[in-house]
Amino acid sequence: MNSSHGKHLTNPAPVIVFLLVATIWHFVVVLFKIPPIILPGPIAVANALWQERMVLLKASWITLQAAAVGLLCSAIFGSLIAVVFSQSSLLRIALYPYVIFLQTVPIVAIAPLLIIWSGNNFRTIVLVATIISIFPVIANVTSGLLSINENLRELFQMQSASRWQTLTKLRIPAAIPQLVLGLRVSSGLSVIGAIVAEFFVGNSGEYDGLGTIMTSRQANLKTAELIAALMACTCLGIILFGLVNLLSATLLRRWTRHSGFESDK
């Protein structure tokens, strides 16, 4: 969202850490003669990654779509729920405990249920990704809509602004930074949600995401391929997080612009 993020991207330190960890990993595997079924070395994993690249790419694309649609649903429905909460304290008090339930529900426990209801399909994966990633949006946007600067509220009150005007011209724009903050947390959660749901969808051939690939590799004790899929998951999380950051940089341009201070004449 600001230039320091750009600087992080060009810094070689993370690459050095990666190489260091891979080297240690390699020597640990060789020195302790760890069987590849337990822990394959980095070279074996790199091999698996290369051989499975088309399968992984295709699966990653499907999972990315599911996670992204889930995140989008969280953004839309989470914000709508937050708007409702900001307008009615009665509804907020009545429903907030159930929103917290969304956050604390063990997704592993309800995913099988959702599959029974909704089927072995993309829709179910999106549903699970949404359920797991909606809470940070609701919580952040609600607080953003409600914690309006006192003077700004009075400014609107002085103009006899209607509830609708105050919502659309003050509360919603003021809550945009909070929405972005919520989406950053949610982006990681939506990937987790999609993959966890894919574990349960199973390898039926109807749907092939990263999670389904992982369960099938695990069942066949293809550990190197499993780790390769794991890496794809990580990349996916980073990509979605990056997309959200890009979005936030665009959305928050006005809130964070700090160029050339004009001195007072």
Added chain:
Amino acid sequence: MGPTLLEANSPIAESAQPIISCNAVRLAFGTKANAQTVLNDLSLAVYQGQIVSLLGPSGCGKSTLLRVIAGLIEADEGSVMVDGAKVARQMPRAAREKMSFVFQEPALLPWRTVWQNVMLPSQLRGVQQQTKVKDLVEHLLGLVGFQRSDWSKFPSQLSGGMKMRASIARAMSTQPTILLLDEPFAALDDMLRSKLNDLLLTIASEQKCTMLFVTHNISEAIYLSDAIAVMSQGRIAERLKVPFAFPRQASLRSTPEFAAYYGQVATSLARGHS
């Protein structure tokens, strides 16, 4: 106790009705058991065209009084009348729209440009004559010192002084009869403060509006006002008529008469405080 009369400079005003009148206003914050009196049987009258400063130490209730007059906070007892209308939280639009408020902080919307910020009040009021408003806003932005090229800047690109100038232009954009100012320059340095004091006097004489100005800066209170209401512990402790004629120049501040009057006001302030 009747309204505390503040003599106006103009002879017409003395016979006229006050434009702002507070009568035996009481207000307490907190629970009944643990009530903290903020305004204690306060009465005040301000006449059309006057600039009156409410001077007092922090916590004496001057900002609260300003909000009661604006109808942002409702008094527990007593009455507040503005231009013949009774002030309340739910008051007629027309009555409230005669007033404008300048806050202690600039209170600009960070996602709107300077121009959009100054246009906001007219937008919220649904003012129909767009060209008339635009002409006025253009004029005001020039008056407060904005170059045309700065109109499209966002608040984050402005210095504290420029933000406050935009905030003043916004307050004037609805052509208020009454301008209420809540320590608007408290966060600015002395140089900037005196520049903005001059700006405020220019605006007051040009736009012919009544001003009620809250401050704890004695020099500012004297320089700006027709009259000073010294506030202490929730009431007007003393009212002073400022003996300097308008228009005033910055050089007035360095005259011995100003210094002597400063001493007099400081003494009243200390008296009210003890």
